[in-house]
Every structure is written in structure tokens, then in C-alpha cells.
Amino acid sequence: MSQPDFGLTDKVALVTGASRGIGQALAMGLAQAGAKVVCASSRIGGSEDTVNQINSAGGEAVELAADLSDTDAVMALAEKAQGVFGEIDILVNNGGTIYRSPAVEFPLDQWQHVLQVNLDATFLLCQQIGKKMVERKHGKIINIASMLSYSGGITVPAYTASKHAVAGLTKALANEWGQHNVQVNAIAPGYIRTDNTQALQDDPERSSEILKRIPAARWGETSDLQGAAVFLASAASNYINGHILAVDGGFLAR
Template identity: 40%
Template sequence: MTSPFDLSGRTALVTGSSRGLGRAMAEGLAAAGASIILNGADAGRLTEAVAAMTAAGHTARGLNFDVTDEQAVVAAFAALDAEGIAVDILVNNAGIQFRKPMLELETADWRRVLDTNLTSAFVVGREAARRMAKRGHGKVINIGSLTSELARATVAPYTVAKGGIKMLTKAMAAEWGELGIQANAIGPGYMITDMNQALIENPAFDAWVKGRTPARRWGRPDELAGTCVYLASSAADYVSGQIIYVDGGMISVL
């Protein structure tokens, strides 16, 4: 009997996947049998990521576009259409962080974070879902955060964007469920990534994370792979509008 977690014959597009969490989830999807489309704005880094995944025996290709450029997003999907490539699984992972107190925050920086972390998920999600709807099936996985639920000082635009991801996911589920599309989200806890490197190297913050998290450690990017594969698979065909936190238990305790 075929495993419900088998993704053979499926194609997954993971935005912001040349490194970090996106790369780890892409590798997890590939290990489950999916063909992978890696995405990133840095063409050189994207080429290296594709080469590494191909060398590991996976089927992977790169798609170099900026998720905040709507015309580029539309053109990227049109190019896939022209090649006869259908995206069955979309992981909206691309994101940035920007730390500054709100009283010092420029509107341009606010918009840049929301455009990258939230609006891009809508635009890329819309383009993918338009095609999924015609086929009657599809999986959209948005990447939220602990800040989808809780705020922390100095990261207001990120917090608002990730709170928006939670509700965007529910809106997608509400509108697209009858089209055969399931939309869910993953909320990573504090993970060992380049984005968090300065925090990891800060002794006080490192101690806070370990003390605040029941697992008493930072998470590894590869620890998101299982949840991502589950939500992308037929095992989750009746799961939609949910956000699953992969955070070592942090969000569950005071």
C-alpha cells in the first residue's frame, strides 16, 4: 500500500529556499518524493542550492524571482505553464526580519517587511491556487511564527505580518476548500538560522530562549520537514486553516 506521506509525482515550489528554513523544508519534501522548485532572489546562491540538491539525488530546479515583485511572480508562473509544469504544493516561506522600536520605525521599512512576509504569500498563493483550482487539488503551506500569536518588542512589522499569515491561511481555507485546496501554516519557534545568528550569539538572548522553551534548546531547520511533508501529503486532505507550531513547546507555557 502506498504511504499517505508519499509525494512521488508531485511538484513543490518553496519560496526563499536557497538556504535556511526554506531549504530544509525543500529537502524534506524531496526526500518524500516530490520534485522541487527552489526560489530565491540571489541567483548565485540559488544555483548552488539546486546543484547541492541534485547531487544528493533529488529532482530540483531553480526559479529566480523576487516574491515582492508581482509582475515577476506572474511571469514565473506563466513560464512554468509554458513548460507544462504544475505546482501541486506551495510553501510560502520567503521572509525578512527588521528590528527597530516602533517610535523610530520608518513607514518604508514597515511596508518592506509586510510586502515580503505577508503580501507575497497572498500574491504567490493566488497565482498557485488559480492553477490548482483548475486541477481540483493543491496544498498551500504558509510559514508563520510564534509572533503569529504573541508580540515581542522591536519587531512590530514582523509580528503584524506573521499574525496576518495566520488569518490569510484561514481566509485561503475558507475560499479554496471547495476547490480541493487545503491551506495550512507552520509556526516555527526559535530556530538556528542565519536570520537568528546575532540572537544565538547573544548570551542573554540565548539563555532566555533555552530557559523559556520546554525543550531547553533552539530548534533545527530540519525539524520543520516532518510537519511540512505531512501538510503537503494526502494524510492532511481534511486538515485546512490550521497553524501548527514547531517550537519545542514554547507557546504552550508561561
């Protein structure tokens, strides 16, 4: 019996939001598994540290920049990314943003901005890169969902709406593209130590409430997500499609 193939040698990945935090960890994890990685962030030089770490470790990586709230910039990113190392085999839609405000006061412009970055850009990159995967009959798309793909959260209505939508989009694309050997899945990170969750970490009451609900009894680290990403990017997951994989220390089990 042959062993499952978790290797990514000669594969090309595009990771958005690769400048720091979860995106940086995912880019580095894919590179360690053998992939060539295009690291995208919102500004030129934003992913320089990630690229340097990958290249210093013997991998191959380059950086691109695009404002994910700008449709034209997202379309240009899709085109440029496919011209760096060749066609994209693995797309990781990690780039995102959050805005905190009570719903009764939530500014419409911030609602629209969060949806543009978290949902519209994800769809456009899936569409523009996914259609080439469909043509080639091969590809892996990994969207980054959230614990708020399952629940409502507090004072983050736009983020919650966007992450519920990302989970639904993942399933919708899997339904259409599975027949073409393109797997579309998502990772739902639990409570991970990043700047996105810093406000929660700094709130003693909320942090305590969260920890009490995590069977692992700790906040997650960005490195905890690398194995899931490599798995969903590799041939080992060829019969997994439309799945939202929670990497949450058991949070949802409570």
C-alpha cells in the same frame, strides 16, 4: 486498513526562500519524499547549493529567482514556476525578511518592504497558483508563519504584523478553497538556528530567556521542520485545513 500516504512521488513543489536556512531544509525534505522541487530565491544562483544537493541525492530540482518585494517579479515567478515541471501541486511560501528597530523610530520604507515580502508576495503566489489548484480540485499550500503570529515580539513590529496576517490569510483561503480539495495550512517555526535569529542567539540574555521557555531545552534545527512540511504536503493531511502547526519544541505550551 490502508496506511496513510506521506509520499510525494510525481508531485511538483515550489518553495520560496530556498537558498538557505528553513527554505533549504523544506525543499530538501520535500525532495526526499519524492517531489520535484522548484527552488526560488531573490537572486539568480541563490538556490544553486540547494538544487545541487537535491540533484546529487537523486532528486529533481531547478532554481528560479524573483525579488519578492516586486509585484511584477512575483507574478512572473508564479507563471515560470508552473512551466518547469508542470502544474504546481505544493506551494511553500517561505521567503521572508525582517527589520529590527524600536517602533518609535521604525522607517516607513522598511515597514512597507517587510509587508511586501512577507505578506503581499505570499498572497499573490497563493492567488496565482491557488486558482489553478482550485480548477484542478487538488493542491497543498503551506505558508510559513512564526511564533510572532501569536505574540508581539520586541522591536519587530512589521514582521509581527506580517506574520499575524499570514496566519489570518491561511485561514481565509482555507475557508474559500477547502470545498475544492485545496488545503491551505501554515507552519509556525519556533526558535530555529538560522541567520534570521542570529541576533537573538548572540544576545546572552535573550537567548537564555528563550531557552528557559522551551521544554525541549534547545534551539530548533531547520531539519526539525521537514516532517511537518512533508505531512502537510501529502495526502496524509487531506482533512487538515486552515491550521497553524507550531513546530516549537513546546514553546507555546509554557
